[in-house]
Amino acid sequence: MKNIVFVIVLMLLCGPTLAQPDLKVAIDSLVSIDELKQHVKTLASDEFGGRGTGQEGEYLAAEYIVKEFKKIGLEPAFELLNTYHQFFYTPGKLSKRKPISLTWAGRHIDNNNKIFLVNYLYGENWEIKNCPVIVVTAKGLTEPSILQNLKDNISGKFLLLLPDPNPSREFSLRTTMKFIKDFKGKGLIMPAEKARISNEKLIMGTRGGFLAPKENNAKDFLPILYLAESDVRKILKLKRKAYKKIAETAWVNEVDEPIWKLQISGVSNASANICGMIKSPNPNAKHILIGAHYDHVGKGFDPRFSRKFSAGIYNGADDNASGTAALIESARTLMALKKLGWQPKYHYIFVGFAAEELGLIGSNIYAKRPAFPLKEMRYMLNMDMVGRPDVKRNGEKRYKLMTDMKLYLPLKKLAKDFNIQLAFDPPDTSNFNNVYFRSDHYSFASKGVPFMFFSGPEHQDYHKPTDDYDKINYEGLTGIAKLVAYTLLEY
Numbered sequence: 001m002k003n004i005v006f007v008i009v010l011m012l013l014c015g016p017t018l019a020q021p022d023l024k025v026a027i028d029s030l031v032s033i034d035e036l037k038q039h040v041k042t043l044a045s046d047e048f049g050g051r052g053t054g055q056e057g058e059y060l061a062a063e064y065i066v067k068e069f070k071k072i073g074l075e076p077a078f079e080l081l082n083t084y085h086q087f088f089y090t091p092g093k094l095s096k097r098k099p100i101s102l103t104w105a106g107r108h109i110d111n112n113n114k115i116f117l118v119n120y121l122y123g124e125n126w127e128i129k130n131c132p133v134i135v136v137t138a139k140g141l142t143e144p145s146i147l148q149n150l151k152d153n154i155s156g157k158f159l160l161l162l163p164d165p166n167p168s169r170e171f172s173l174r175t176t177m178k179f180i181k182d183f184k185g186k187g188l189i190m191p192a193e194k195a196r197i198s199n200e201k202l203i204m205g206t207r208g209g210f211l212a213p214k215e216n217n218a219k220d221f222l223p224i225l226y227l228a229e230s231d232v233r234k235i236l237k238l239k240r241k242a243y244k245k246i247a248e249t250a251w252v253n254e255v256d257e258p259i260w261k262l263q264i265s266g267v268s269n270a271s272a273n274i275c276g277m278i279k280s281p282n283p284n285a286k287h288i289l290i291g292a293h294y295d296h297v298g299k300g301f302d303p304r305f306s307r308k309f310s311a312g313i314y315n316g317a318d319d320n321a322s323g324t325a326a327l328i329e330s331a332r333t334l335m336a337l338k339k340l341g342w343q344p345k346y347h348y349i350f351v352g353f354a355a356e357e358l359g360l361i362g363s364n365i366y367a368k369r370p371a372f373p374l375k376e377m378r379y380m381l382n383m384d385m386v387g388r389p390d391v392k393r394n395g396e397k398r399y400k401l402m403t404d405m406k407l408y409l410p411l412k413k414l415a416k417d418f419n420i421q422l423a424f425d426p427p428d429t430s431n432f433n434n435v436y437f438r439s440d441h442y443s444f445a446s447k448g449v450p451f452m453f454f455s456g457p458e459h460q461d462y463h464k465p466t467d468d469y470d471k472i473n474y475e476g477l478t479g480i481a482k483l484v485a486y487t488l489l490e491y
């Protein structure tokens with residue numbers, strides 16, 4: 001069967017130039033549902049252990065992609081180094097003995113491990129010492145004069161935030177962290193919810209790509225330090241009643257004599273983006289970057305991610321074995337066309353990104369050390385969770401595309417030819433919980449690179465051990481792989 005298809009494709013491609021409908025037919029016959037199934041099945045197998053950063057499955061997945069890229073005939077994107085791997089450091093493990101220690105005015109307050117730290121790239125021994133601290137209440141953050149005071153004064157300091165005991169509006173940690181980052185603060189201290197403290201020992205990790213530092217450097221991360229409320233009261237020298245009263249009002253102050261020291265010790269591990277390419281015969285051609293993260297959250301419980309995690313293997317079939325499969329299959333399709341005489345007008349760089357789940361670390365690294373300059377990039381095409389479209393009653397398989405309107409309209413039309421539907425997903429750049437900030441395209445979009453982000457809806461198996469191979473809609477995934485292959489040729 002496959003051979004007959006191939007002959008048809010050859011016949012279609014024999015002319016001097018390829019007419020558009022011919023390319024469409026060629027792609028239709030080249031993209032293989034069986035290949036896609038095989039990739040998802042392997043990447044989302046228990047053997048790959050959920051592809052957690054720093055876990056064995058991460059390396060198995062990376063080597064699987066390298067093997068596929070080689071088989072397809074992609075060249076290593078880092079030509080001079082002759083390698084598909086772009087290595088970088090990711091948060092590893094805390095040291096077993098005394099991983100974290102905090103003293104305030106000479107007193108240890110890390111007894112019973114009632115302290116934890118997030119959004120921090122550990123893996124290095126590191127300390128913060130006697131850094132000034134501004135205290136503000138959540139209500140204070142809504143008061144323009146207090147906000148202005150903070151803008152003027154927070155540079156080089158930690159913000160100690162007292163939550164509203166009777167919150168009337170939802171508090172956004174992301175917005176607060178963005179504020180601290182924008183005005184050059186050093187980090188955030190907060191009393192943690194009781195449940196959190198009692199369930200946890202130490203939590204460390206890096207979350208939120210927009211918080212990632214300029215370099216992959218521990219000192220540039222903005223840590224969030226959670227303490228027990230009783231310890232916060234001691235730091236502020238306040239009794240319970242007085243503390244409660246203050247927390248209810250709009251209030252700002254500086255902690256006097258912030259004599260404190262926070263020490264962290266840990267080890268890091270090496271992760272790698274896997275980067276292959278198809279080169280245009282024109283060496284000065286612009287390039288297109290196609291990306292999908294191949295990591296997921298590994299075997300639970302991994303405290304770097306969330307306290308909600310339970311035991312089990314987080315196979316991540318949809319998130320994001322699906323995108324990785326489509327990445328490999330679109331590369332294979334373009335390569336097959338090239339062998340049939342298609343001449344690439346652009347260079348195509350295919351990247352399996354690592355450490356996305358820890359805060360877009362891999363794509364951040366690539367955007368800082370790209371194989372080709374970003375200003376020569378036509379666009380970045382990202383696929384994340386493309387295995388489970390929204391299936392409508394009439395059988396329509398609907399995906400979302402985040403990009404600009406101009407690009408969306410022709411792609412919406414094209415999608416129908418490949419038996420899927422596209423819905424426009426406008427980027428909301430003012431809401432830090434929006435997916436605009438939550439997958440690898442952001443690392444490029446934030447640097448002004450045009451992007452397309454294909455994804456499906458968030459579903460009940462999202463970030464659960466039940467995100468499995470057999471729940472993938474392979475017709476839908478095939479449709480996406482075809483649409484992406486065609487988009488790469490036409491746009």
Ligand SMILES: [Zn+2]
Pocket residue numbers: 293319320356384385439
């Ligand atoms: Zn994902």
